[in-house]
Amino acid sequence: MLQHRNEKAFTYLYDNYSGALLGIVNAIVTDKETANDVLQNVFINIWRRIESYDPSKGRLFTWMLNIARNAAIDEVRSKGYNNSQKNVPFPESNEIAGAVTGTDITDVGLKKILGNLKGELRVLVDMSYFQGFTHEEISKALNLPLGTVKTRIRTALIQLRTMIQ
Amino acid sequence: MNVQEYISSGIVESYVLGLASEEERKEFEEYCQQYPEVMKARTDFELVLEKQAMQNIIVPDPSLKSRIWNQIGVTGKVLPMVEPVPVRKMSWIKYVAAASVILLIVSLYWNISLFNKNQELKNNYDLASEKIKEMEHDKQVLQQNPHVKMASLKGMEASPQSFATVYWDTASHDVYLLANNLPVPPTDKQYQLWALLDGQPIDLGMLDYYVKQKKLLVRMKNAQKAQAFAITLEKKDRSDVSKPQGDMYVMGNL
Numbered sequence: 001m002l003q004h005r006n007e008k009a010f011t012y013l014y015d016n017y018s019g020a021l022l023g024i025v026n027a028i029v030t031d032k033e034t035a036n037d038v039l040q041n042v043f044i045n046i047w048r049r050i051e052s053y054d055p056s057k058g059r060l061f062t063w064m065l066n067i068a069r070n071a072a073i074d075e076v077r078s079k080g081y082n083n084s085q086k087n088v089p090f091p092e093s094n095e096i097a098g099a100v101t102g103t104d105i106t107d108v109g110l111k112k113i114l115g116n117l118k119g120e121l122r123v124l125v126d127m128s129y130f131q132g133f134t135h136e137e138i139s140k141a142l143n144l145p146l147g148t149v150k151t152r153i154r155t156a157l158i159q160l161r162t163m164i165q
Numbered sequence: 166m167n168v169q170e171y172i173s174s175g176i177v178e179s180y181v182l183g184l185a186s187e188e189e190r191k192e193f194e195e196y197c198q199q200y201p202e203v204m205k206a207r208t209d210f211e212l213v214l215e216k217q218a219m220q221n222i223i224v225p226d227p228s229l230k231s232r233i234w235n236q237i238g239v240t241g242k243v244l245p246m247v248e249p250v251p252v253r254k255m256s257w258i259k260y261v262a263a264a265s266v267i268l269l270i271v272s273l274y275w276n277i278s279l280f281n282k283n284q285e286l287k288n289n290y291d292l293a294s295e296k297i298k299e300m301e302h303d304k305q306v307l308q309q310n311p312h313v314k315m316a317s318l319k320g321m322e323a324s325p326q327s328f329a330t331v332y333w334d335t336a337s338h339d340v341y342l343l344a345n346n347l348p349v350p351p352t353d354k355q356y357q358l359w360a361l362l363d364g365q366p367i368d369l370g371m372l373d374y375y376v377k378q379k380k381l382l383v384r385m386k387n388a389q390k391a392q393a394f395a396i397t398l399e400k401k402d403r404s405d406v407s408k409p410q411g412d413m414y415v416m417g418n419l
Contacts, residue, residue: 019222022223030328036229044236059211076326077346109217109221141382
């Protein structure tokens with residue numbers, strides 16, 4: 001039965017790729033609990049939209065990765081404005097040192113590699129890939145010509161690629 | 166077309182990572198069908214990315230799988246068939262009358278929503294033009310500047326989902342803030358940016374008004390030295406603004 005076969009395939013996708021997809025979601029969302037919520041929506045989207053996956057346009061993992069990235073960016077953009085505001089005092093200086101080191105540890109994967117890019121290229125990749133701004137938005141925000149934004153992002157991506165290979 | 170040049174232009178990476186424009190995507194997909202080398206370059210990069218992702222997995226919450234399975238209802242149940250409703254015969258004039266009433270309603274609705282949309286776009290446009298003007302004088306900062314360092318400020322306990330980005334020019338000491346995601350502060354409070362040096366906070370200015378315009382860079386006070394940056398939420402009528410008193414919302418190092 002087709003339905004049954006789909007369930008098996010879906011289970012396979014979850015068991016094999018949920019960890020990798022959570023890796024990318026977490027690089028954008030940063031909060032673990034929220035990242036898990038986003039991942040839940042990612043898999044529901046994968047389940048619902050699997051018919052629209054077109055193998056001629058790329059590998060299945062790439063398709064899922066882009067769904068995950070988009071969902072994470074949507075989450076960051078839509079939420080957070082109505083957060084409850086709890087009372088937490090400003091930490092002591094030694095706590096700050098510890099927490100700052102802590103932020104380093106959460107930077108894994110692509111986000112960590114991003115740190116190896118030089119200043120401006122890093123800014124461009126951060127804004128486009130991790131924060132989801134379009135080339136047009138970046139061009140306006142940084143007052144750079146659109147063509148320049150495009151070529152520099154491409155240069156940055158080529159450098160990133162050599163770093164992960 | 167020089168295929169090799171095209172492949173090494175960065176379009177492959179840009180396409181696979183989802184950063185290519187609609188136009189670039191279409192062109193790239195055509196070339197993939199036309200040139201096996203382009204297709205191979207795409208697959209090669211996809212595999213690099215996949216391998217990289219598989220080496221950086223984060224194990225999901227163990228309860229997540231059942232939550233997903235519950236939500237999509239993959240329990241093997243078969244949905245009940247819906248009985249088709251028998252259609253009564255109607256004369257054609259009734260169909261025409263019904264259709265024209267529907268068309269009229271749809272058209273009225275459409276007119277109203279287009280008018281509203283148009284107003285909204287006009288307002289947004291004016292606002293955007295203002296913002297761009299404000300930023301003109303900031304343009305040198307991130308343009309061709311190798312001295313710019315970036316710090317991602319991540320949400321602290323008071324607001325784990327918050328985050329912000331600081332761009333710091335180590336040569337001119339200019340500090341720019343991108344408030345990606347900060348909750349709207351209560352009216353009697355405002356956010357304050359701090360540079361942290363050896364654990365000591367240094368005031369870099371207030372940003373009460375700008376947090377709503379999250380896409381724009383806000384210029385803050387200059388920082389001579391910094392190891393990290395943080396944002397706290399402070400009372401507006403505080404007498405001594407040189408020391409933080411409120412909750413810390415985000416923090417990150419360079």
